Amino acid sequence: MKLSIIIPVYNNADSLVRMLESFIHQVKENCEIILVDDDSSDGSKSLISNYMKLYPVIIAYGKKHKGIGSALNVGLEKARGEYVVFLTPENYVSSEFISVILNRLKDSSVDLLKYQRQYVYRDRVRYVDDHVEFKHDGVDAFINLKALGISFELLGLYVYRRAYLKSLQLPFLDDTHCENFGIVGYYLVQAKQVDSLHEGLYFYVVDQKSKKEDYARKKRELQDMIAHFDYLYPIANKNIENHLALEAYLSYLTGGILKKLSFLKKNDKKEIIEELKKRKILKIFRKNSSFKEYRKMVFHIYFDIYLKLVR
Helix, strand or coil: CCCEEEEEECCCCCCHHHHHHHHHCCCCEEEEEEEEECCCCCHHHHHHHHHHHHHHCCCEECCCCCCCCHHHHHHHCCCCCCCCEEEECCCCEECHHHHHHHHHHCCCCCCCCEEEEEEEECEEEEEEECCCCCCCCCHHHHHHHHHCCCCCCCCCHHEEHHHHEEEEEEECCCCCCCCCCHHHHHHHHHCCCEEEEEEEEEEEEEECCCCCHHHHHHHHHHHHHHHHHHHHHHHHHHHCHHHHHHHHHHHHHHHHHHHHHHCCHHHHHHHHHHHHHCCCHHHHHHHHCCCHHHHHHHHHHHHHHHHHHHC
């Protein structure tokens, strides 16, 4: 088995059809599709059952509701492919997704293969023109992508060698809505060999919710990111041996959290800032970032928040 495609499902019946239809007809004999239902209460279960009858390449598992991270762990445990891809039902992929990936992996043993994304809005599709080619170790790739300001943390932007992920022993956290933060960066910085494609194979659907819903989602994501910091900070300090790589990773991990502070409403700032002060996140960011990065961050989070963090 060459490729396992893992899709966590939770009340995604409508969008799941679009995702599956975007690539189901491309599936080869050496591919499998693993759907992990996180105890959906809509029509997802019956939809999955119908697709399984039509397409024998689909395997499904059900579980108690513990969030996306838990579903991803189940999918990875059940996967048989040499390589795995994690996709989300809300998005979809190119009509050449599988053929392009399998062709690139034909004579390859890379730990990670990155492809590009296209943002899907209500009225347009925008290709993200990263144009970064690399075929070397993950440290160089991580540092270069970070320096260029190129987003690399979407879980669905990569093909992963399954044995490599298993060797890291880094399961996803349960009950999280920000499952990729920090973890994808860790996957990248620890990789021995990575490769990249120019093709925009991943279509990311931009969710345009109301301002009230958007604020609640962003606040939950920030709380999840802090939980990921608690999880990953000691692991990184213990396992990332390259000093420059560790600095870059810790700068990224703490900087990602600090950047989120500026959207907070006044009533929520005090609680979150106290949590960050306990963890000395600003101090860790300052220690592992350049002066230019630090100054830019201070202006980004606004001076009043900065003063509260340093007190």
